[in-house]
Structure formats: C-alpha cells, structure tokens
Amino acid sequence: MANLRDIKRRITSVKSTQKITKAMKMVAASKLRRAQASILQARPYAFHMRDLVINITRCATLDAHPLLSHGNPDRIGIIVVNSDKGLCGGFNATIVNRALYAIRKDFAGKEVDLTVVGRKGLDTLKRHSVTIRQNFTGMSDEPLALSKSVISDIAADYALGKTGEVYCVYNEFKSAVQQNVTVERLLPFQPEEDDGENVNTLDYLYEPSQEAIFESLLLRNLETQMHRILLESTASEFGARMTAMDAATRNAGEVIDKLTLQYNRARQNDITTQLIEVISGAEAL
Amino acid sequence: MAASTLSLELCAPEKPHTQLDVAEIIIPGEAGVFTVFPGHTPVLSTLIPGVLIATDTAGDEHHFAIHGGFAEVKEDKVIILASFYEPGDDIDGVRAQAAEERAQALLRKPPEDMDWTRAEKALSRAMARMSATKKQGYN
Numbered sequence: 001m002a003n004l005r006d007i008k009r010r011i012t013s014v015k016s017t018q019k020i021t022k023a024m025k026m027v028a029a030s031k032l033r034r035a036q037a038s039i040l041q042a043r044p045y046a047f048h049m050r051d052l053v054i055n056i057t058r059c060a061t062l063d064a065h066p067l068l069s070h071g072n073p074d075r076i077g078i079i080v081v082n083s084d085k086g087l088c089g090g091f092n093a094t095i096v097n098r099a100l101y102a103i104r105k106d107f108a109g110k111e112v113d114l115t116v117v118g119r120k121g122l123d124t125l126k127r128h129s130v131t132i133r134q135n136f137t138g139m140s141d142e143p144l145a146l147s148k149s150v151i152s153d154i155a156a157d158y159a160l161g162k163t164g165e166v167y168c169v170y171n172e173f174k175s176a177v178q179q180n181v182t183v184e185r186l187l188p189f190q191p192e193e194d195d196g197e198n199v200n201t202l203d204y205l206y207e208p209s210q211e212a213i214f215e216s217l218l219l220r221n222l223e224t225q226m227h228r229i230l231l232e233s234t235a236s237e238f239g240a241r242m243t244a245m246d247a248a249t250r251n252a253g254e255v256i257d258k259l260t261l262q263y264n265r266a267r268q269n270d271i272t273t274q275l276i277e278v279i280s281g282a283e284a285l
Numbered sequence: 286m287a288a289s290t291l292s293l294e295l296c297a298p299e300k301p302h303t304q305l306d307v308a309e310i311i312i313p314g315e316a317g318v319f320t321v322f323p324g325h326t327p328v329l330s331t332l333i334p335g336v337l338i339a340t341d342t343a344g345d346e347h348h349f350a351i352h353g354g355f356a357e358v359k360e361d362k363v364i365i366l367a368s369f370y371e372p373g374d375d376i377d378g379v380r381a382q383a384a385e386e387r388a389q390a391l392l393r394k395p396p397e398d399m400d401w402t403r404a405e406k407a408l409s410r411a412m413a414r415m416s417a418t419k420k421q422g423y424n
Contacts (some may be wrong), residue, residue: 038299045296048364052357056329127350137424144298207330208316214332217355 007263011109018252032238039231046228065160065214071166075111081170082121083237089244092120147226171236179236297367311338328358334409348373350417373417385411
C-alpha cells in the first residue's frame with residue numbers, strides 16, 4: 001500500500017494537470033469560434049473562384065498561360081499542412097500518415113517535392129527519410145501572407161514544367177468534433193474526374209482581355225485556395241485540441257477519483273492499525 | 286425569355302458573403318464602368334477600385350466600395366470576387382475623408398522613395414470609399 005503522503009502528492013499533481021488541460025480546452029474553444037467564423041467567410045469566395053477557374057480553363061488552350069501547360073508527369077508536388085503546436089490528439093499524426101501513404105502508395109515511383117506547413121509534422125516526416133524541399137511555420141499569424149509565400153515557389157515550379165501535378169494534404173473542417181483528412185489536387189486546375197457535366201461552358205466576353213484575366217486570376221486562385229486550406233486546417237486544429245483537452249480533463253477527473261479512494265483506504269488502514277496497537281497495548285497491561 | 290431579376294453575390298476572402306436580388310448593377314470594370322441588366326451576355330472582367338451600385342427590385346440603391354477583384358456575369362447571376370468590399374452604410378465617412386486627404390497630400394508632395402503604385406492605389410481606394418458613403422452615382 002502506497003504511502004499516504006505519496007498519494008496526496010499525486011492527487012495534487014493530477015489536479016494541477018487537470019487545471020491546465022481545462023484552461024487549454026477553454027482557450028481552444030474560444031479560438032475555434034473565431035477560426036470557424038473566418039473559414040465560413042472564406043469558403044464562398046474560394047469556391048466561386050475555383051468554379052470560375054475550372055470553367056474558363058476547360059476550353060482554354062494549353063499555351064494560354066504557363067499555369068495551364070502540362071509539366072513533367074513523373075514529378076509531383078505535395079503540400080502537407082499541419083499545426084505548429086501539439087496537444088491536439090491525432091491531428092498531426094493522421095495528416096503525416098496520409099501524406100506518407102500518398103508518397104509510398106498513391107504516387108509510388110514518382111519523384112515528390114514535399115512542402116510542409118507547420119512545425120509538428122516536420123519533425124515526424126524528417127524521421128521517415130523523405131526529403132523536404134521547403135517548410136513554413138508561423139501558421140495562424142498571417143494566413144494570407146503565408147499562403148502567398150507557400151504558393152509562389154510551387155506555382156513557379158509548375159509553370160516551368162518541373163512538376164506535373166500539385167496536391168495538398170490537409171484537415172478539412174467539418175465540425176468542432178470532426179475533421180476530414182483530405183487530399184486535394186491544386187494543379188492542374190481541371191478536376192480529376194471531369195464528368196463533363198457542364199460541357200456547355202459559357203463563352204465569356206473577357207475584359208480587358210483573356211490574357212490579362214488569366215494573368216491575374218490563375219495565381220490569385222491558387223493563393224485563395226491555399227488561404228482557404230490554411231484556415232480549414234487552423235479551425236480543425238482548434239477543434240481537435242478542444243476535443244483532446246476535453247478528454248484529458250475527464251480522464252484526469254477519473255484518475256483523481258481513483259486516487260482519492262486509494263488515499264481514503266490507506267488513511268483508514270492507518271487508523272485501524274493504530275487502534276489495534278493502542279488496544280493490544282492496553283490489554284497487555 | 287430572360288429572368289427579370291439578377292442574383293448578385295458579393296464575396297471577399299475576409300468578409301461575410303452577401304446575396305441580393307437586384308434589377309440592375311453598375312460595375313467598375315477595368316476597361317470601363319458597365320451596367321448589367323438581366324439577360325446580359327456572359328462577361329468576365331477585372332475590377333478596379335470603385336463603387337458598385339446595385340438597384341434592387343424595389344428601386345433602392347445599394348452602394349458598395351470595391352477594392353479590385355473580378356466580376357463574373359452570367360445570364361441571371363453576377364458573382365463579384367472582390368479582394369475587399371464594404372457596404373457604403375458601414376463606412377465611416379470622416380475616416381474615409383481623412384484617408385483620401387492623406388493620400389492626396391502624399392501624391393502632391395511625394396517623398397523621394399515613394400511607392401507610386403501603392404500611393405495611387407491607396408488614393409483610388411479612398412475615393413471609392415468616399416463615393417460609396419456619399420452614394421454618388423457615375424453620372
């Protein structure tokens with residue numbers, strides 16, 4: 001039976017851990033609210049822009065813009081988005097596993113240019129003998145600026161024909177308790193399974209000109225999609241952290257209950273022993 | 286027979302999405318300001334900073350300051366993908382005025398290392414916001 005003082009000490013320690021996890025849960029919940037609002041605002045813009053780009057590039061010729069040409073099919077770019085901070089359950093692990101699966105199975109035999117956003121996944125990916133071309137940290141401060149710097153090199157590589165496709169692995173935000181690991185193709189712009197549903201594409205009048213529109217729209221679209229992905233991932237991260245911290249708080253409560261029971265038992269045991277000693281001492285007289 | 290109303294959707298990356306049913310829209314396109322009625326031919330235009338004026342079916346005008354972006358016009362739908370937009374009613378006129386004066390003063394007395402494009406953009410944005418607050422039209 002553990003010493004009374006030891007149990008007492010453990011109870012205090014678990015209690016302070018519980019305070020921390022509880023506080024982290026509250027912080028994550030309030031940050032989640034903000035992140036959720038911004039992803040919900042960003043989505044319509046990003047989706048409209050994506051649809052528009054799909055529409056106007058479907059009938060465009062390949063040489064209309066460098067971002068429309070097809071590059072080297074044996075080399076692909078992958079962007080892995082995870083978080084800078086830990087303590088968010090399986091958030092980073094699932095992303096890293098999905099990315100590794102993509103590299104080893106989906107794109108087996110191809111060369112991969114890996115770009116990692118977020119510090120946590122970087123450490124794990126480094127251990128898996130994959131080469132990382134670029135990595136970015138400082139996720140939640142300036143998502144718009146970050147998405148621009150993430151995209152600039154990737155778009156340049158694609159425009160030069162170095163890579164044939166660009167994918168992004170990230171957590172899509174469904175709700176506070178649900179995040180979906182998603183592999184999304186950013187380039188080429190056409191969806192992977194073009195079912196030809198809207199084949200009767202509109203013949204737009206371009207103002208000032210098609211080149212000018214492509215010039216400003218295509219890169220802007222990539223940045224917008226990246227921005228959206230970063231916001232999705234941030235919201236998912238807070239959701240995952242909130243759930244993880246909630247579970248941790250509850251678990252700490254269970255541990256405290258168990259330890260308190262043990263402590264009371266040990267205390268009663270002590271009292272009983274002492275009583276027996278006193279009584280047997282009295283009898284001996 | 287074309288529909289008699291246009292559905293206008295305004296979106297920007299960090300702004301809530303606005304949806305209005307309107308009869309007429311005046312759009313500040315890069316190649317010139319143009320007006321869209323229902324049944325307009327599909328147009329894809331870049332936007333310059335300016336005021337977008339939407340007249341709803343009741344005849345009320347809604348002014349929005351737009352800071353550049355894209356406009357997609359389909360037969361019964363207009364989607365504005367702005368880099369930033371603000372309803373005229375939400376703009377603080379005093380602050381917009383101050384920003385415009387600041388931008389103009391800067392252009393009159395430029396420092397040596399002035400970023401001209403940035404200064405000009407700042408001025409056109411300030412002017413767009415001003416005219417949106419005053420509900421000025423293009424006439």
